[in-house]
Amino acid sequence: MNHVFHRNARAAYPTAGKGEGVYIVDKEGKRYLDASGGAAVSCLGHSDRRVTEAIKQQLDKIPFAHTGFFTNDPMEDLADHLIARAPGDLDRVYFVSGGSEAIEAALKMARQYFVEIGQPERHKIIARRQSYHGNTLGALAVGGNEWRREQFKPLLIDTSHVSPCFAYRDRRDDESEEAYGQRVANELETAILEHGPETVAAFVCEPVVGATLGAVPAVPGYLKRIREICDKHGVLLIFDEVMCGMGRTGYLFACEEDGVAPDLLTIAKGLGAGYQPIGATLVSAKIFKAIHDGSGFFQHGHTYMGHPAACAGALAVQKVIEEDNLLENVRTMGTKLRTALEERFGNHHHVGDIRGRGLFIGLELVEDRGTKKCFDPARKVNAKVKAKAMELGLMCYPMGGTIDGRVGDHVLLAPPFIIDDSHVDEIVTKLGEAIDAAVA
Numbered sequence: 001m002n003h004v005f006h007r008n009a010r011a012a013y014p015t016a017g018k019g020e021g022v023y024i025v026d027k028e029g030k031r032y033l034d035a036s037g038g039a040a041v042s043c044l045g046h047s048d049r050r051v052t053e054a055i056k057q058q059l060d061k062i063p064f065a066h067t068g069f070f071t072n073d074p075m076e077d078l079a080d081h082l083i084a085r086a087p088g089d090l091d092r093v094y095f096v097s098g099g100s101e102a103i104e105a106a107l108k109m110a111r112q113y114f115v116e117i118g119q120p121e122r123h124k125i126i127a128r129r130q131s132y133h134g135n136t137l138g139a140l141a142v143g144g145n146e147w148r149r150e151q152f153k154p155l156l157i158d159t160s161h162v163s164p165c166f167a168y169r170d171r172r173d174d175e176s177e178e179a180y181g182q183r184v185a186n187e188l189e190t191a192i193l194e195h196g197p198e199t200v201a202a203f204v205c206e207p208v209v210g211a212t213l214g215a216v217p218a219v220p221g222y223l224k225r226i227r228e229i230c231d232k233h234g235v236l237l238i239f240d241e242v243m244c245g246m247g248r249t250g251y252l253f254a255c256e257e258d259g260v261a262p263d264l265l266t267i268a269k270g271l272g273a274g275y276q277p278i279g280a281t282l283v284s285a286k287i288f289k290a291i292h293d294g295s296g297f298f299q300h301g302h303t304y305m306g307h308p309a310a311c312a313g314a315l316a317v318q319k320v321i322e323e324d325n326l327l328e329n330v331r332t333m334g335t336k337l338r339t340a341l342e343e344r345f346g347n348h349h350h351v352g353d354i355r356g357r358g359l360f361i362g363l364e365l366v367e368d369r370g371t372k373k374c375f376d377p378a379r380k381v382n383a384k385v386k387a388k389a390m391e392l393g394l395m396c397y398p399m400g401g402t403i404d405g406r407v408g409d410h411v412l413l414a415p416p417f418i419i420d421d422s423h424v425d426e427i428v429t430k431l432g433e434a435i436d437a438a439v440a
Helices: 047-061 073-085 101-114 138-141 146-157 177-196 222-233 256-257 285-293 308-323 326-345 381-394 421-439
Strands: 016-020 023-026 031-034 091-098 125-128 160-162 200-205 234-238 264-267 279-284 351-357 360-365 397-400 409-413
Touching: 016 125, 016 222, 023 285, 031 421, 047 308, 073 160, 073 279, 073 308, 091 101, 091 285, 101 125, 101 138, 101 234, 101 279, 101 308, 125 177, 138 146, 146 397, 177 200, 177 222, 222 234, 222 256, 222 264, 256 351, 264 381, 279 285, 285 421, 326 351, 326 360, 326 381, 381 397, 381 421, 409 421
Parallel strands: 125 160, 125 200, 200 234, 234 264
Antiparallel strands: 016 023, 023 031, 091 279, 264 279, 351 360, 360 409, 397 409
């Protein structure tokens, strides 16, 4: 008898027994190479003792003190660490327990900012189709994945969505990447003008789209144009780096590679590497000042925000990334993994595109490479890839609905930052066998 309500009510999962570097070992002794970091979470693998010791030491001091009464050293130190490295004028950190909470906080901050500065009519949020920003109702509302949204639509706030920056599917043959990027970025300005600039509060996007599109990066110039449009119309820019941030692309903040800074930036997964639940919203100086000098109180909060043990673990994770020079390893091994994938799948009839940045790589699976025709969703190709990969001892992150929430299949890879050449070989070999079996 099992009393756990699992995410898949019909699934029978193996039981995770222990972690050994990039591997999870189940209770039967079978080893699984974690080539997806779970869901792009486990950037240090599953057994870094420096992190677990930091958490244990904090637990010995004090495990929890409610932030309505106290601050704590790990929270203060982690905020200092992040802001010292953050882009633009991001100046404050609001700690929560995960990515969806970070997005909820960012949306409420954007709204309260405009209330504080005397523009209460600004309340509308614009995002992109086929985006994913979390599963709480506010985050789900701004997300653009129709499959995830469909049954909950009556509960969602009204938002609008423009096109994603998805060059493989949407760039015309006569367009350069830059021209394509400008065209789709300009859709944002059109949407702002249609709504009335005085009513729009924020635009939300992932610099590199994760789960719903499969590691799709913005093309050169796209995010700079987005920043220009937001500035022109007084709209706040929110970057969701919950999945793509904290070193996953080879930069601590993914937007650094594009040379663009937002007004609000959300992080989570790689912040704490899974050792404790934690997320955060980084806030620009102007937004903090408006609230500080206005009402003085952000009308929001969660019980476990700024949790001392979670912050101690996350600070240890970030120190390990720096001490072990892991951003360099992400870039080096990301290039090696991408090269190996291209050698294995570059002419594969059912792999249409290999894309991404750093150790954040997606493979789009197609029925026909030449026409980019998708598989019939009824074939459940993505589910078959996952099942076969698990059978082989490989964790990857396949998803369906790449095109519109229903049609399309891709596989997302986001292995720990500590992988080496042997792990690259194992990932590509086992993934090749899983894909070939799934499309046969």
